[in-house]
Amino acid sequence: MHSNGHIHENGAGIEPILWILFALVIVIYIAAGVVSNRRYKKWPLYRTFFWILGIICAAFAIIGPIANRAHMDFTAHMVGHLLLGMIAPILLVLAAPISLALRTLDVPSARRLSKVLKSWPLRILSNPILASALNIGGLWILYTTGLYGVMQQNVLLHALVHFHVFIAGYLFTASMIYMDPSPHRFSFMFRAIVFAISLAGHDILSKYIYAHPPSGVTKEQAESGGMIMYYAGDAIDLALICILFYQWFKATRPKESLAL
Numbered sequence: 001m002h003s004n005g006h007i008h009e010n011g012a013g014i015e016p017i018l019w020i021l022f023a024l025v026i027v028i029y030i031a032a033g034v035v036s037n038r039r040y041k042k043w044p045l046y047r048t049f050f051w052i053l054g055i056i057c058a059a060f061a062i063i064g065p066i067a068n069r070a071h072m073d074f075t076a077h078m079v080g081h082l083l084l085g086m087i088a089p090i091l092l093v094l095a096a097p098i099s100l101a102l103r104t105l106d107v108p109s110a111r112r113l114s115k116v117l118k119s120w121p122l123r124i125l126s127n128p129i130l131a132s133a134l135n136i137g138g139l140w141i142l143y144t145t146g147l148y149g150v151m152q153q154n155v156l157l158h159a160l161v162h163f164h165v166f167i168a169g170y171l172f173t174a175s176m177i178y179m180d181p182s183p184h185r186f187s188f189m190f191r192a193i194v195f196a197i198s199l200a201g202h203d204i205l206s207k208y209i210y211a212h213p214p215s216g217v218t219k220e221q222a223e224s225g226g227m228i229m230y231y232a233g234d235a236i237d238l239a240l241i242c243i244l245f246y247q248w249f250k251a252t253r254p255k256e257s258l259a260l
Helices: 005-039 045-062 065-070 074-094 097-104 107-118 120-125 128-144 147-151 155-176 188-211 219-252
Strands: none
Touching: 005 045, 005 097, 045 065, 045 074, 045 155, 065 074, 074 128, 074 155, 074 219, 097 107, 107 120, 120 128, 128 147, 128 155, 128 188, 147 155, 155 188, 155 219, 188 219
16 A cells, blocks of 8 residues: 555644643543542542543554554554544443543533433434444445545545544444443343344455455455454454443343342
8 A cells, every 4th residue: 555645744743732632531531530539439440441541542543653554554554443443432431431521510511411412413323223324334435435545645534534433433332332321222132133233244344355455455455454354353342242241131130139
């Protein structure tokens, strides 16, 4: 694949700003945890750990050596895709940021946030079918059309694609496992079926990439990228399946045993 100096140069100037923003997002979460601890029982430390780790994964997908290499190396691009679209969203959902926000905000702000969570746009976005379509459908469009090649030439488009990959990954994860208050809940069976279909869509796409390299990608790069997407993607999805089934098991267990 050809290297693109144009994006690389534009990205270099913005890197320090992005590092600061990522650090700020970590600091805000920790500060919210401190405030919350004064009012309620202690905010679990493991959730803070998940948040920090999730932000670091997202950061490494956008800035730093992996991100810089991704412009000329499809394998590195695929590692970045897994970090940004799959690993970071799971970690950030496990950090339950909305629950923390509701505990930290004053009553009027918390009520406003609750209202937003109950609104019809969020009902649509939190529907597992739509979340899966945005997540898997977006990837099909990226890798089976000329979009991947065009993205490498355009800084704004590059940023938009990365933003979509992250947001779609987060929405998908949050629609599958409920860690935060979710007014529009779906049954475990329904979520498991949607998950199975989207997993198949992800696997088929990785095989398609292996056989049909995206625009500007060599056959060797497409093969290694497709394999990373298939095997590593399945390993990450397995973690998500385990969480979903654990929640399902917990929800259907007799209540007396939960007290043990």
